[in-house]
Amino acid sequence: MIVNLRVDERLIHGQVVTNWLKYLGVKYVVVANDRAAKDEIQKMSLSMAVPSSIKCLIVDVDTAIEVLGDSRSKDKKMMVICGNLTDVIRITDKIKDIEEINIANYGNLADGAMDRKIINKALRCNEEEMQYIREITKTGLTVINQPLPANPKKSLKNL
C-alpha cells in the first residue's frame, strides 16, 4: 500500500531520508526510475543514503509497477519515489492504491528551470508539466506539494 508517492527530481537526498521515512513510518522504499535502475553507481549511492532498517528497491518504472501491483505489497506501507511526472502517470495508470502524491521537488534542476512558472516552494513547471499534473489530479488521487513535513500541504487539484 503506497502511503506516499513522492516526485523529487533528486530522488533520494538529505531531506527525504531524514524527514519523510521517519515521519511516514514506512519501512519500504521503491525508487521508480529508468535511468537510476541502469546506473550501478547511482543505485549504490542512493541505497547507502537509506537507513539499514529500511528496505530499498531501485528499479525501472515497469518493474516498479509490477512490484507495487504484487499482492505481497498490499499490506506493506511503502513510499515510492519518482524523478519526473511522466513516470507518475505511467504508475497511476496501473496502480490506484496511493494515499497521497506529493510533487515535492521538481523543475529546479531540469533544463529551462528559469522559464518555468513557480507554483510553490521547490516546484516549478512549464505548461506541458502543468498539463501532466492536471492529468494526474484527474485520477481522483490526492495530489499536493509539500517539500517537508513541516510545510503545509498545498493541493494541486486546481492547477
Added chain:
Amino acid sequence: MNRKILIATHGMLASGFKDSLNIITGKIDNITVINAFSKEQNPKKTIQQFMEQINKDDELIVFTDLMGGSVNQMLMKYLEEYEFHLITGINLGLLCQLVLSETITSKTIIDAIDEARLDIRYVNEEIEHQSLKGSQSSMADFLL
C-alpha cells in the same frame, strides 16, 4: 512545555548547524546559537544571559561541540541549578533527529545518540566491501 534549543560551539559552527538544520528540517524557530570566541564577548556572560531567561516550564536542550571545550564546561556548571539536557560532540544527523522529535526524554536522547554514532562512515570501505547499510534489496527479498 515550551521547547528551547541552544547550540553553543567554538566559533561559527553553531550558526552553521542552525543554517543546515533550516535547510533540512525547516524547524529552527526556537533555536538560539552561541558562537563562542568568534567575535567579542566572553561566552560566560552570553551563556549567563541565555540561562537567566529560561523559565521553569521550558524544556531546554543544549548542544555543544566538544566535551573538553570551555563552552561545554561552562554549561555543565548550570546543570546544578537548572534542569536541562546537555549533549556534546554533536553531528548534523543527531541534531535533525532531536529537532524533529515530538517528545524528548533521556531515552530519546540516548537512542538518538546511538543512531547518530552510525552516521560517521568511511564510504570507500563500504563501496569496496559491498557491505552497504540500507543495501538494495532484490525484488524477491523486498517482497518477502
